[in-house]
Amino acid sequence: xxxxxxxxxxxxxxxxxNETELKEILTCFNARIKNYDSEQAIIxxxxxxxEIYLILxxxxxIEKDSYWGxxxxxxQLGVNDNIALAFVASRxxxxxxxxxxxxxTKLLVLSYSKCTSMCQNACTKHKLLINNLFxxxxxxxxNLLQKxxxxxxxxxxxxxxxxxxxxxxxxxxNVFEIPFNRQDLADYLNIDRSAMSFELSKMQKDGxxxxxxxxxxxx
Numbered sequence: 600x601x602x603x604x605x606x607x608x609x610x611x612x613x614x615x616x617n618e619t620e621l622k623e624i625l626t627c628f629n630a631r632i633k634n635y636d637s638e639q640a641i642i643x644x645x646x647x648x649x650e651i652y653l654i655l656x657x658x659x660x661i662e663k664d665s666y667w668g669x670x671x672x673x674x675q676l677g678v679n680d681n682i683a684l685a686f687v688a689s690r691x692x693x694x695x696x697x698x699x700x701x702x703x704t705k706l707l708v709l710s711y712s713k714c715t716s717m718c719q720n721a722c723t724k725h726k727l728l729i730n731n732l733f734x735x736x737x738x739x740x741x742n743l744l745q746k747x748x749x750x751x752x753x754x755x756x757x758x759x760x761x762x763x764x765x766x767x768x769x770x771x772x773n774v775f776e777i778p779f780n781r782q783d784l785a786d787y788l789n790i791d792r793s794a795m796s797f798e799l800s801k802m803q804k805d806g807x808x809x810x811x812x813x814x815x816x817x818x
Contacts, residue, residue: 600625600632603655607707610653610679612731620724628709635700642683642698647691650708652682657704658778662697662786672787674746675701675778681735687711701783750789755798758788763808763815773817780813 607613608621616624632655635641641659642648659682661673673696676682686694714728745765752758762784766777777784785792802808809816 600630603632603707606655606679607653611735612651612653612681612728614731615727616724624724624728625709628713630707630709633706633708635704635706637700637702637704639700639704640697641700641704641706642694642696644693644695644697646694648683648687648694649711651684651687651711651714652698653707653709654678654680654682655705655707658701659704660699660701660783662699663695664697670786671789672779672783674742674787675783677778682706684732684735685739749787755788755790755794756802758790759795759798759802760807762788763817766815767817774815776814778813 604618604621607625608616608618613621635657641652644664654676656678658678659676659680661676661683663671663673665671682698683694683696686692714732749758749762749765752761763777766775767773769775779787781796782792785795788795799808799810803810806818808818
């Protein structure tokens, strides 16, 4: 655990909490580390979550399977992101998504009830933690709105342009890398992979962009 103290301290969930307090609350919150291989299930639809999951290493796809078995990637999470925080805060609501490790992944796991139960002294670190949780939930809602913007476009080209434009804004550059391979990007945008690849080639010929694997340049 000590190996990750600096990283944990600088994660959004523990923002403003010093190292001495961090060691105390990690013990108080029953903190432990779990390891997952690539493509291993962390959370399955129907689970009830009572813990907070913070990604220390690797990445995790939040996925949804349709009635007919088609996979849709809702989002991909990386280091310092929290998994399914909205569900753990929803009072025993069954999860409607799967969380699958996209690579070898290491998670910090915390007891949610311990994190959100104010101690008798209403200590500062608990107040900070709860404020941080609200801020994270707010950012997750903003990301969800961006996802809706990406997939609500009518054509494949418009979906790609909207998504890539948003990624360019995040990177603050017209040259950037996306976290998805081609199949994952198609699943994220809910479009056919072959049709998407064909459209990307057309967009490159039209001079809108250039790309190599998951690195893009908007022109």
